[in-house]
Amino acid sequence: MLQIWALTGIPEITAGTDLVSVIADTAAGSLQDGDILVVTSKIVSKAEGRFVPAQDREQAITDETVRVVAARTHGEHTTRIVENRLGIVSAAAGVDASNTPEGTVLLLPEDPDASARRLAEGLRALLGVSIGVLVSDTLGRAWREGQTDSAIGAAGVRVFEDLRGHTDAQGRPLTVTLPCVADEMASAADLVKGKATGNPVAVVRGRGDLVGPLDLPGARSIVRVPEKDMFSRGSEEAYADGFAAGFASRP
Secondary structure (H helix, E strand, O other): OOEEEEOOOOOOOOOOOOHHHHHHHHHOOOOOOOOEEEEEHHHHHHHOOOEEEOOOHHHHHHHHEEEEEEEEEEOOEEEEEEEEOOOOEEEHHHOEOOOOOOOEEEOOOOOHHHHHHHHHHHHHHHHOOOOEEEEEEEEEEOOEEEEEEEEEEEEOEOOOOOOOOOEOOOOOEOOOOOOOHHHHHHHHHHHHHOOOOOOOEEEEEOOHHHEOOOOOOOHHHHOOOHHHOOOOOOHHHHHHHHHHHHHHOOO
16 A cells, blocks of 8 residues: 655754754654655755855856757746756756745755765664655646656665566556656655645655665656657747758758
């Protein structure tokens, strides 16, 4: 049976906070082997001091952008879908201006997989339980309205459940079925964490089969490599590129 609940009572996190100690104290002996913690990236970034001065959030987004995928202007506001330095394609490069000190914005953790490993390693040592850790962030989805939480960091957790080579209920072979269980757990955990409840950590119990050594591939392995990306540009940008290339090739 799958169980998911939020850890309540976590205090406000500031730069330098020892997240391992805070989570361990809050869990108060309630964790057991096979549990998976889903930790909101915002508190990881805060603890790591990922604040930057930014009176202009747009400049902070530009600084974190590796590649612009698409941009749309609505009135005075422009939405940019970009690839950030972690390889994640999202709006605003993951730059967060909510619940931060005036005149600052919050960047994503520098290396979310490394952050997850430090948490998992510390909690395993301190509590004596074999747990996994996912670091989650809110992302939009192509062709669908709204947002869900996804895993951007992982340690001690198998991020995929590889069903390729197995058969379905009718005995047909599965050739491409590779559920991203890390994203599924991150999204499910957000149902109990919420966005404004002050509960940034959730526990997922019942998928101990996914918990393993700390050197398992992290969430970076979820990011699709460029050569497999069929949608590397926005539709208008791709059209403009093709039109320009066609025009340039005319005699």
